[in-house]
Amino acid sequence: MITTLTLQTSGPGLYDFTAQVEAALSDAGVHEGLLTLFVRHTSCSLLIQENADPDVLVDLNEFFCRLVPHTDKASMRWVRHNSEGPDDMPAHIKTALTQTSLSIPVQNGAMMLGTWQGIYLFENRDRPHRREVVLHLGG
Numbered sequence: 001m002i003t004t005l006t007l008q009t010s011g012p013g014l015y016d017f018t019a020q021v022e023a024a025l026s027d028a029g030v031h032e033g034l035l036t037l038f039v040r041h042t043s044c045s046l047l048i049q050e051n052a053d054p055d056v057l058v059d060l061n062e063f064f065c066r067l068v069p070h071t072d073k074a075s076m077r078w079v080r081h082n083s084e085g086p087d088d089m090p091a092h093i094k095t096a097l098t099q100t101s102l103s104i105p106v107q108n109g110a111m112m113l114g115t116w117q118g119i120y121l122f123e124n125r126d127r128p129h130r131r132e133v134v135l136h137l138g139g
Contacts, residue, residue: 001028001137009123014057018118024135031109033139038101040132043091044123045098051118068093091124
């Protein structure tokens with residue numbers, strides 16, 4: 001199975017798309033294998049993170065904003081790449097610090113995620129984007 005999900009973002013933050021992945025698995029009818037997810041962009045990433053307390057997501061986003069602020073901040077004046085605005089290069093740095101692909105075992109047609117785990121797109125740009133995530137389930 002290979003399929004592509006399109007996710008709409010409205011700005012920075014973590015977007016839970018676990019349900020869309022579950023639906024794609026169900027539609028494929030494949031019961032076992034290794035699911036690979038790959039985001040086709042350089043300014044957002046993928047995370048498996050807690051899905052119980054929304055404060056975790058807020059805190060993660062705030063941490064990365066403090067770690068890599070926009071280029072209009074004094075600490076980021078060394079940045080050369082800013083052709084798309086002050087959030088551009090910081091978004092690339094945040095993506096480099098996280099991951100653009102995930103691997104999740106699938107058994108009996110279900111992802112073997114932990115009790116409090118969900119799959120998130122981590123949007124690092126200020127403006128809305130349409131992001132593509134490729135799913136591949138191999139045996």
